Amino acid sequence: MVINVIKNIIVFVFVVIAMFEILDISKEDIKKRILYFFNPQKKEYTIKDKIKMANLEKKENTIVLLIKDTRKILKSTGRTTMFSTICLTSVFLSVVGIFLSLLIGNIFLVPILAIGFFMIPFQYIKISEGHYKSQISHNLESALSSITNTYMRTSNIIAAVQDNIEEFEPSIRKEFEFFLIGVGLEPDVKKVLVKLKDRIDNDIFKEWIKRVIDCQNDNVLKSPLKGIVKKFSKVKVLNKKCENELIEPIRNFYTLVIGCYSLFGIFYFLKRDLFDILMFTNLGRICVAIAVLMTFICIHGVLRLKKPVDYKMLK
Numbered sequence: 001m002v003i004n005v006i007k008n009i010i011v012f013v014f015v016v017i018a019m020f021e022i023l024d025i026s027k028e029d030i031k032k033r034i035l036y037f038f039n040p041q042k043k044e045y046t047i048k049d050k051i052k053m054a055n056l057e058k059k060e061n062t063i064v065l066l067i068k069d070t071r072k073i074l075k076s077t078g079r080t081t082m083f084s085t086i087c088l089t090s091v092f093l094s095v096v097g098i099f100l101s102l103l104i105g106n107i108f109l110v111p112i113l114a115i116g117f118f119m120i121p122f123q124y125i126k127i128s129e130g131h132y133k134s135q136i137s138h139n140l141e142s143a144l145s146s147i148t149n150t151y152m153r154t155s156n157i158i159a160a161v162q163d164n165i166e167e168f169e170p171s172i173r174k175e176f177e178f179f180l181i182g183v184g185l186e187p188d189v190k191k192v193l194v195k196l197k198d199r200i201d202n203d204i205f206k207e208w209i210k211r212v213i214d215c216q217n218d219n220v221l222k223s224p225l226k227g228i229v230k231k232f233s234k235v236k237v238l239n240k241k242c243e244n245e246l247i248e249p250i251r252n253f254y255t256l257v258i259g260c261y262s263l264f265g266i267f268y269f270l271k272r273d274l275f276d277i278l279m280f281t282n283l284g285r286i287c288v289a290i291a292v293l294m295t296f297i298c299i300h301g302v303l304r305l306k307k308p309v310d311y312k313m314l315k
Contacts, residue, residue, distance in 0.1 A: 063115070066122045073129045076201045086121045093117035104279065108289035116296040123303060130308045133202075134239070139169040140205050141232035143176070148208075148225045155219045157193075157212055158183055175199050190216050203310070204231045238309050250302055257295060 074080050097113030146167060150160035161176050168176060175196065182192035190213050197209040208228045215222045267275035278284035 063119065066119060066126070070122045070125045073125055077129070077132050082125075086125065089121045090118045093120055106279075106285045106288060108285050109292060112289055112293050112296065116292070119296075119300075123300070127303060127306070130306070134308055136171065136200070136202060137204075137232055137235065139172045140200070140202055141229065141236075143168045143172045144205070144208055144229045144232075148229055151212075151225070152222060155215075155222070157189065157215075172200075204228060204235070207231075235309060242309055246305060250306070253298065253302060257298075260291060260295075 070086065071080075071083060074083050074086075094114045094117050097115075097117035098110055101107070101109035101113050143164070146164040147157075147160045150163050151157055154160060158180070161179060165173055165176050165180070178199065179192055179196045182195060183189055186192050193209055193213050193216075197206050200206075208225065211221065211225055211228060215225075264275065264278070267278065278288055
Protein backbone atom coordinates (compact mmCIF):
# COMPACT_ATOMS: atom_id res chain seq x y z
CA MET A 1 0.00 0.00 0.00
CA VAL A 2 2.80 2.42 0.95
CA ILE A 3 4.61 1.69 -2.33
CA ASN A 4 1.42 2.41 -4.27
CA VAL A 5 1.00 5.73 -2.44
CA ILE A 6 4.58 6.73 -3.29
CA LYS A 7 4.05 5.73 -6.92
CA ASN A 8 0.85 7.78 -7.10
CA ILE A 9 2.58 10.82 -5.62
CA ILE A 10 5.42 10.55 -8.16
CA VAL A 11 2.91 10.19 -11.01
CA PHE A 12 0.97 13.18 -9.67
CA VAL A 13 4.12 15.35 -9.60
CA PHE A 14 5.05 14.38 -13.16
CA VAL A 15 1.50 15.06 -14.38
CA VAL A 16 1.59 18.55 -12.83
CA ILE A 17 5.00 19.25 -14.42
CA ALA A 18 3.71 18.02 -17.79
CA MET A 19 0.66 20.29 -17.53
CA PHE A 20 2.91 23.29 -16.86
CA GLU A 21 4.99 22.42 -19.93
CA ILE A 22 1.95 21.91 -22.18
CA LEU A 23 0.34 25.18 -21.06
CA ASP A 24 3.71 26.96 -21.33
CA ILE A 25 3.61 28.14 -17.71
CA SER A 26 7.08 29.08 -16.52
CA LYS A 27 8.37 28.54 -13.00
CA GLU A 28 8.91 32.30 -12.66
CA ASP A 29 5.23 33.00 -13.41
CA ILE A 30 4.14 30.52 -10.74
CA LYS A 31 6.64 31.94 -8.26
CA LYS A 32 5.48 35.54 -8.85
CA ARG A 33 1.82 34.65 -8.41
CA ILE A 34 2.47 32.67 -5.23
CA LEU A 35 4.63 35.43 -3.73
CA TYR A 36 1.96 37.99 -4.62
CA PHE A 37 -0.49 35.95 -2.56
CA PHE A 38 1.92 35.82 0.39
CA ASN A 39 2.67 39.57 0.36
CA PRO A 40 0.32 41.23 2.86
CA GLN A 41 1.20 44.70 1.56
CA LYS A 42 -0.40 43.88 -1.78
CA LYS A 43 -3.83 43.22 -0.27
CA GLU A 44 -6.58 45.67 -1.19
CA TYR A 45 -8.53 46.85 1.84
CA THR A 46 -12.04 48.31 1.72
CA ILE A 47 -12.87 51.56 3.51
CA LYS A 48 -14.62 49.52 6.20
CA ASP A 49 -11.48 47.40 6.69
CA LYS A 50 -9.33 50.53 7.00
CA ILE A 51 -11.69 52.03 9.60
CA LYS A 52 -11.59 48.79 11.61
CA MET A 53 -7.81 48.64 11.39
CA ALA A 54 -7.57 52.26 12.52
CA ASN A 55 -9.73 51.43 15.54
CA LEU A 56 -7.68 48.28 16.22
CA GLU A 57 -10.79 46.14 15.77
CA LYS A 58 -9.54 44.04 12.88
CA LYS A 59 -7.75 40.87 13.98
CA GLU A 60 -5.74 38.95 11.43
CA ASN A 61 -6.08 35.18 11.32
CA THR A 62 -3.42 32.78 12.51
CA ILE A 63 -2.04 31.99 9.04
CA VAL A 64 -1.59 35.67 8.08
CA LEU A 65 0.13 36.37 11.41
CA LEU A 66 2.37 33.33 10.93
CA ILE A 67 3.41 34.53 7.47
CA LYS A 68 4.13 38.04 8.77
CA ASP A 69 6.10 36.65 11.72
CA THR A 70 8.13 34.52 9.32
CA ARG A 71 9.02 37.58 7.23
CA LYS A 72 10.13 39.44 10.36
CA ILE A 73 12.17 36.48 11.62
CA LEU A 74 13.93 36.02 8.28
CA LYS A 75 14.66 39.74 8.10
CA SER A 76 16.06 39.86 11.64
CA THR A 77 18.22 36.78 11.02
CA GLY A 78 19.50 37.97 7.63
CA ARG A 79 17.76 35.22 5.64
CA THR A 80 15.20 37.22 3.64
CA THR A 81 16.12 35.35 0.44
CA MET A 82 14.64 32.17 1.95
CA PHE A 83 11.10 33.57 2.03
CA SER A 84 10.26 32.68 -1.57
CA THR A 85 11.57 29.12 -1.04
CA ILE A 86 9.47 28.74 2.10
CA CYS A 87 6.34 29.98 0.32
CA LEU A 88 6.82 27.61 -2.61
CA THR A 89 7.51 24.71 -0.25
CA SER A 90 4.33 25.51 1.70
CA VAL A 91 2.21 25.50 -1.44
CA PHE A 92 3.77 22.21 -2.57
CA LEU A 93 3.14 20.58 0.83
CA SER A 94 -0.42 21.88 0.81
CA VAL A 95 -1.01 20.20 -2.56
CA VAL A 96 0.55 17.00 -1.19
CA GLY A 97 -1.86 17.18 1.76
CA ILE A 98 -4.85 17.50 -0.57
CA PHE A 99 -3.57 14.65 -2.72
CA LEU A 100 -3.06 12.34 0.29
CA SER A 101 -6.55 13.12 1.58
CA LEU A 102 -8.10 12.22 -1.76
CA LEU A 103 -5.85 9.18 -2.07
CA ILE A 104 -7.20 7.61 1.13
CA GLY A 105 -10.71 8.70 0.19
CA ASN A 106 -11.32 11.07 3.12
CA ILE A 107 -12.78 14.32 1.82
CA PHE A 108 -13.02 15.70 5.38
CA LEU A 109 -9.23 15.64 5.65
CA VAL A 110 -8.70 17.85 2.59
CA PRO A 111 -8.83 21.28 4.32
CA ILE A 112 -7.11 19.97 7.46
CA LEU A 113 -4.08 18.42 5.73
CA ALA A 114 -3.92 21.26 3.19
CA ILE A 115 -3.67 23.92 5.91
CA GLY A 116 -1.65 21.75 8.31
CA PHE A 117 1.00 20.85 5.72
CA PHE A 118 0.97 24.44 4.46
CA MET A 119 2.02 25.73 7.89
CA ILE A 120 4.91 23.29 8.41
CA PRO A 121 7.70 25.40 6.80
CA PHE A 122 6.55 28.53 8.64
CA GLN A 123 6.45 26.66 11.95
CA TYR A 124 9.96 25.38 11.25
CA ILE A 125 11.20 28.96 10.89
CA LYS A 126 9.51 29.88 14.19
CA ILE A 127 11.32 26.99 15.90
CA SER A 128 14.65 27.94 14.34
CA GLU A 129 14.18 31.51 15.61
CA GLY A 130 14.47 30.28 19.19
CA HIS A 131 17.74 28.45 18.49
CA TYR A 132 19.08 31.46 16.56
CA LYS A 133 18.25 33.93 19.35
CA SER A 134 19.78 31.65 21.98
CA GLN A 135 22.99 31.45 19.96
CA ILE A 136 23.06 35.22 19.42
CA SER A 137 22.52 35.81 23.16
CA HIS A 138 25.38 33.44 24.00
CA ASN A 139 27.72 35.18 21.53
CA LEU A 140 26.64 38.63 22.72
CA GLU A 141 27.24 37.72 26.35
CA SER A 142 30.81 36.70 25.58
CA ALA A 143 31.48 39.75 23.38
CA LEU A 144 29.93 42.36 25.68
CA SER A 145 31.65 40.86 28.72
CA SER A 146 35.06 41.27 27.05
CA ILE A 147 34.30 44.80 25.85
CA THR A 148 32.92 45.83 29.25
CA ASN A 149 35.98 44.60 31.16
CA THR A 150 38.29 46.56 28.85
CA TYR A 151 36.02 49.61 28.83
CA MET A 152 35.93 49.73 32.64
CA ARG A 153 39.74 50.07 32.60
CA THR A 154 40.24 52.38 29.62
CA SER A 155 36.99 54.42 29.46
CA ASN A 156 37.41 54.27 25.67
CA ILE A 157 34.70 52.28 23.88
CA ILE A 158 36.51 52.35 20.52
CA ALA A 159 39.72 50.92 22.02
CA ALA A 160 37.69 48.35 23.99
CA VAL A 161 36.08 47.06 20.79
CA GLN A 162 39.37 47.06 18.86
CA ASP A 163 41.16 45.07 21.59
CA ASN A 164 38.56 42.28 21.66
CA ILE A 165 36.97 42.12 18.21
CA GLU A 166 39.16 39.25 16.97
CA GLU A 167 37.71 36.97 19.67
CA PHE A 168 34.09 37.51 18.61
CA GLU A 169 31.99 35.04 16.65
CA PRO A 170 31.58 36.05 12.95
CA SER A 171 27.89 37.00 13.36
CA ILE A 172 28.78 39.47 16.15
CA ARG A 173 32.13 40.54 14.76
CA LYS A 174 30.64 41.96 11.56
CA GLU A 175 28.34 44.24 13.58
CA PHE A 176 31.21 45.66 15.63
CA GLU A 177 33.28 45.99 12.46
CA PHE A 178 30.43 48.19 11.22
CA PHE A 179 30.86 50.24 14.42
CA LEU A 180 34.62 50.66 13.90
CA ILE A 181 34.13 51.67 10.27
CA GLY A 182 31.41 54.09 11.38
CA VAL A 183 33.55 55.86 13.99
CA GLY A 184 36.26 56.22 11.34
CA LEU A 185 33.82 58.16 9.15
CA GLU A 186 31.66 59.82 11.81
CA PRO A 187 33.36 61.74 14.65
CA ASP A 188 30.22 61.56 16.82
CA VAL A 189 30.54 58.17 18.57
CA LYS A 190 27.02 58.41 20.02
CA LYS A 191 25.43 58.54 16.55
CA VAL A 192 27.32 55.41 15.49
CA LEU A 193 26.29 53.63 18.70
CA VAL A 194 22.64 54.46 17.99
CA LYS A 195 22.99 52.86 14.54
CA LEU A 196 24.70 49.81 16.08
CA LYS A 197 21.84 49.43 18.58
CA ASP A 198 19.34 48.87 15.77
CA ARG A 199 21.45 46.24 14.00
CA ILE A 200 20.96 43.47 16.59
CA ASP A 201 17.50 42.51 17.81
CA ASN A 202 18.27 41.85 21.46
CA ASP A 203 16.83 43.87 24.36
CA ILE A 204 19.78 43.37 26.71
CA PHE A 205 22.16 44.49 23.96
CA LYS A 206 20.04 47.60 23.34
CA GLU A 207 20.06 48.40 27.07
CA TRP A 208 23.85 47.98 27.15
CA ILE A 209 24.27 50.31 24.16
CA LYS A 210 22.03 52.96 25.77
CA ARG A 211 24.20 52.86 28.89
CA VAL A 212 27.40 53.17 26.80
CA ILE A 213 25.86 56.18 25.01
CA ASP A 214 25.17 57.80 28.41
CA CYS A 215 28.76 57.06 29.43
CA GLN A 216 30.06 59.20 26.57
CA ASN A 217 28.96 62.25 28.59
CA ASP A 218 29.78 60.91 32.06
CA ASN A 219 32.15 57.95 32.65
CA VAL A 220 30.82 57.53 36.19
CA LEU A 221 27.71 55.94 34.64
CA LYS A 222 29.64 52.91 33.36
CA SER A 223 29.48 50.95 36.64
CA PRO A 224 26.08 49.26 35.83
CA LEU A 225 27.42 47.81 32.55
CA LYS A 226 28.57 44.57 34.18
CA GLY A 227 25.16 44.14 35.77
CA ILE A 228 23.50 44.51 32.38
CA VAL A 229 25.75 41.81 30.88
CA LYS A 230 24.86 39.45 33.77
CA LYS A 231 21.23 39.58 32.62
CA PHE A 232 22.17 37.22 29.78
CA SER A 233 22.99 34.56 32.38
CA LYS A 234 19.70 35.15 34.22
CA VAL A 235 17.71 34.65 31.02
CA LYS A 236 19.76 31.54 30.18
CA VAL A 237 19.10 30.00 33.62
CA LEU A 238 15.37 30.74 33.36
CA ASN A 239 15.20 29.20 29.87
CA LYS A 240 16.96 26.07 31.12
CA LYS A 241 14.53 25.81 34.02
CA CYS A 242 11.52 26.16 31.70
CA GLU A 243 12.95 23.53 29.32
CA ASN A 244 13.40 21.05 32.17
CA GLU A 245 9.84 21.59 33.38
CA LEU A 246 8.43 21.07 29.87
CA ILE A 247 10.38 17.90 29.01
CA GLU A 248 8.00 15.48 30.73
CA PRO A 249 4.68 16.99 29.49
CA ILE A 250 5.97 17.25 25.91
CA ARG A 251 7.29 13.67 26.01
CA ASN A 252 3.89 12.48 27.26
CA PHE A 253 2.13 14.39 24.48
CA TYR A 254 4.24 12.86 21.70
CA THR A 255 3.84 9.41 23.27
CA LEU A 256 0.07 9.91 23.22
CA VAL A 257 0.15 10.99 19.56
CA ILE A 258 2.24 7.97 18.54
CA GLY A 259 -0.09 5.69 20.50
CA CYS A 260 -3.15 7.24 18.85
CA TYR A 261 -1.91 6.74 15.29
CA SER A 262 -0.48 3.30 16.02
CA LEU A 263 -4.08 2.18 16.56
CA PHE A 264 -4.57 2.31 12.79
CA GLY A 265 -1.93 -0.39 12.35
CA ILE A 266 -3.30 -2.44 15.24
CA PHE A 267 -6.84 -2.26 13.84
CA TYR A 268 -5.59 -3.14 10.34
CA PHE A 269 -3.92 -6.37 11.48
CA LEU A 270 -6.04 -7.39 14.50
CA LYS A 271 -9.42 -5.74 14.12
CA ARG A 272 -10.01 -5.23 10.41
CA ASP A 273 -13.70 -4.38 10.81
CA LEU A 274 -12.84 -1.35 13.02
CA PHE A 275 -10.22 -0.26 10.50
CA ASP A 276 -12.80 -0.45 7.70
CA ILE A 277 -15.25 1.64 9.76
CA LEU A 278 -12.61 4.35 10.31
CA MET A 279 -11.45 4.44 6.70
CA PHE A 280 -14.55 3.67 4.65
CA THR A 281 -17.56 5.13 6.50
CA ASN A 282 -18.43 8.83 6.82
CA LEU A 283 -18.59 8.63 10.61
CA GLY A 284 -15.15 7.00 10.73
CA ARG A 285 -13.69 9.55 8.30
CA ILE A 286 -15.04 12.41 10.42
CA CYS A 287 -13.44 10.85 13.53
CA VAL A 288 -10.10 10.56 11.72
CA ALA A 289 -10.36 14.16 10.50
CA ILE A 290 -11.09 15.40 14.04
CA ALA A 291 -8.12 13.42 15.42
CA VAL A 292 -5.76 14.91 12.80
CA LEU A 293 -7.15 18.42 13.40
CA MET A 294 -6.61 18.13 17.16
CA THR A 295 -3.08 16.84 16.52
CA PHE A 296 -2.18 19.94 14.48
CA ILE A 297 -3.77 22.26 17.07
CA CYS A 298 -1.93 20.57 19.96
CA ILE A 299 1.42 20.60 18.12
CA HIS A 300 0.94 24.33 17.48
CA GLY A 301 0.31 24.80 21.21
CA VAL A 302 3.38 22.75 22.15
CA LEU A 303 5.57 24.84 19.84
CA ARG A 304 4.29 28.00 21.49
CA LEU A 305 5.19 26.58 24.91
CA LYS A 306 8.72 25.80 23.71
CA LYS A 307 9.31 29.43 22.73
CA PRO A 308 12.39 30.71 24.65
CA VAL A 309 11.87 33.22 27.47
CA ASP A 310 12.60 36.75 26.29
CA TYR A 311 14.18 39.46 28.43
CA LYS A 312 11.01 41.53 27.94
CA MET A 313 9.11 38.94 30.01
CA LEU A 314 11.41 39.61 32.97
CA LYS A 315 10.76 43.34 33.05
